[in-house]
Amino acid sequence: MSTFPISIPRPVHPTGIWGWFTTVDHKRIGILYGVTAFIMFLTGGVEAILMRVQLAGPELDIVSAAVFNQLFTMHGTTMIFLAVMPLSAAFFNFIIPLQIGARDVAFPRLNAFSYWTFLAGALMLKLSWIGGATDAGWFGYAPLTSVAQNPGTGIDFWIISLQILGIASLAASFNFIVTVINMRAPGMTMMRLPLFTWMSFITAILLVLAFPVITVALIELTFDRYFMFNFFNVANGGSVVLWQHLFWVFGHPEVYILILPAMGIVSEVLPVFSKKPLFGYKTVVLAGIIIAFMGWMVWSHHMFTVGLGAVANAVFTVTTMLIAVPTGIKVFNWLGTIWGGSIRFTTPMLFSLGFIAMFLMGGISGVMHAVSPSDAQQQDTYFIPAHLHYVLFGGAIMGILSGIFYWFPKYSGKMYSERQGKISFWLIMIGQNVTFFPMHFVGLDGMPRRIYTYADNMGWNFWNGVTTGGAFILVLGFLLVVDNIGRHWKNGEPAPSDPWDARTLEWSISSPPPEYNFEEIPIVRSLDAWWETKQGEAHKEVPASGGSGENGHDIHLPQPSYWPFVSAAGLFIAAYGVVFNDLLIPWGLAAIGLTIGFVGVYAWSLEPVNDPEEEDSTH
């Protein structure tokens, strides 16, 4: 067995901040993702509020055109890549191993690496505000992103941070795919997987297939910008429509990546708080798979006005309308779940019910877009942000909020304030509708998107004012959420292992779970394994860590490591080195960063196992 040239021992039971830097525990990594992503979500919210203040009335001068254009670009990029996706990842991390009866993910150090790499990409993107952030839209259409149009570093930071974020996402996805396939507890067949794990599994597969497309597109753009290539340069035979195709072949599966985990959360919460199983589990799983598959066939509906011609538009119209079918099935199955149930209106349940109501509305406006002749009027107007915020805010964010409250007892070990939770739900629900519903009006009234101001005589003043007002209601709602979660994480009532009388395995262990999750790996005999266990024992109170009573002494856990952090730090430095490739030595900083990253990965592969409780095992 070879070792690293200089023998660097692994950290042994690190505490405090070192514990967080070197952790490979999926639960801690989940919390890191969640807190980081929520902070990023709030920065995206600030970007939104600044835009809404500027648009509250006609011809205002709160922010300049240049800043506004950076704001909407950064808001979109932040919310998609730094908020919704990593918030979902937070739940993948914390919940999936618990739901499948495992002690950790398949590759714990890779898991830590994913988080630190995500942080690197997120920091790089947010720091790009200094010196001028990217202003070409989150979708970065060529040739706005060319060096000729955009010589500054904003676009470069955007490109490189997306690539870094892509590495993080891919690493995480590989990890979760292998974890779900290989580490399920005995008896947990795929068709006994909790729905959240199923949807996350599908999402991970989508990620693995979709990210390479944008990676290639971004590499081509990088070569255009740095090495005078001509992929998107029409003067030399390139095509700007090529960028759009590449971007949207990624971009459309991306929106399913954004929504499927939230749909998974809703599919967990509704049964628990209706005291009934998910209606048509098999169908909901199948619908998720069909949506993921069909999601590859609709991308050009984002390009209906680009001039692909009637035939191409007709094909994508048809496929886009058809994808409404499996989506509708899910909504009906959720209705079937609560129908005939015994519904408790807790905060997570309210958010999940809100998800259904809002996502339905977003789905209906989506069908309106699918009809490409009328989309010719709707495209690039406020009608589109109306649709997308109903599905992404009313949908994904509400679903995630549902998860934040539902699993709060499990990850924090405390109970939040139910009363405060309900108030924040209503503020967010009302705020969402007051903010985004009027966008349908001004869109159909002729207001284009991505404009930093509008004339006084267009008739758009009133509804823009209303939208801005709604945004502040949302701010209030989120302030209450932050306070509720933050305060009670520290000082809340201790939570029992199963405060909700729930159905899945994560509720069979203490809140928060012990480091090793399960004292004994459970044997699964059915869907809703924990519920069935409870029924079998005639509602007998199950001790928080039932089992062998050995207090986890013989359980071998993955050990902490420095190297994921070091490798990610190397990537971070290399990324800056790519943008600032002409400091002292050309590409010098990039080389340094890559070297550090390389050393990190090398050490990682060879690092010794030195669990002091292990006397004679070699693995």
Next chain:
Amino acid sequence: MRLQKISKTSFLIATTLLTLLITACYPDHNQSTFGPQGPVAKSQLDLFWWIFWGGLVVFVLVEGALVYAMIKFRVRSESDIPAQTHGNTRLEIIWTAIPALLLLIIMVPTINGLFYMYEAPKTTKPEHTLEAIGHQWWFEFRYPDPTNSEKEIVTANEVYIPVGYPVAINLESVDVIHSFWVPKLAGKTDMVPSEGNFMWFQADEPGEYYGQCAEYCGTSHANMKFKVIAVPEPDFKSWLQVQSNPALESSDPLVQEGAGVFKSAGCTGCHATKTVVNKGSKGRVGPNLAHVASRRNLAAGMLRNSDENGSVNAALLQKNLRTWLQDPNEVKPGNLMSSGAQVYTDPDKKLTEEQISQLVHYLSSLK
């Protein structure tokens, strides 16, 4: 009792929402898609109404079922365990088949509408086939020269069309992607560099129709607007005739001074005052100014020169010209004149107040 209260509240909310919905269509607003004035926009709106009413029915039914379920099946006793129904295959088949069927039905008028908007009527005349070229941040328009098939007539930011005739437009761009959108006449089509897109529309009534760029194109995307002005065909022909003349030359010494400044300040580098060019020739960096004084707006729809019926108000025109010349960046942040013309980039060559007045005098004579 509680059920009654919830029903009353729901009814109140529903009526408020419906009233809001209906009153939120403003057909008379300048760019409202609810006030179509031509067959293409009308056909697109008709399709929208189909989906809207269908969507409303779905909304009422599904949200209604949701609200009903929330009320009827709320928890009555904590120890209640309802029947653990796992599913109902027949129901699931029904609620898969019905939406699929409804969508298939909508597909028919949709596909028809699609092919309608993409194929100009066979009656479209060659003299009503124009070119629209996108620039950052203004619109160039070219008309075929009726007297010479090798030539085109160039103008900017206002496109006159004959009422009641289909007009075909070939769309191009010299820099980034823009979009040509005049909501009351037709949905938009993008102006993509090197792609050569096409659209057609028709105005059924004479009038001034508001248009705006609808594809984010950089700093002043918000400031890139145009007007489609539909007039009876004889008026269209005479307008085109006037457009084909080069800029008026005046014997007024003040105007001539201004013309001199126009040359010495370098304006002619980007702005032409002759409008007839070879077909397919490269455009200029700035809008053609040969007849700028007859345009209802300046700076691509940013400054209004005229009153509602379209006649240019000389005082307004001069004020607007002055505003623009004093600081184009105030009107259109990032514009190429402020960043490219010597008189703005070089403090030594800055235009004096007198020069600006002379230019205003000259430009307002270019009717």
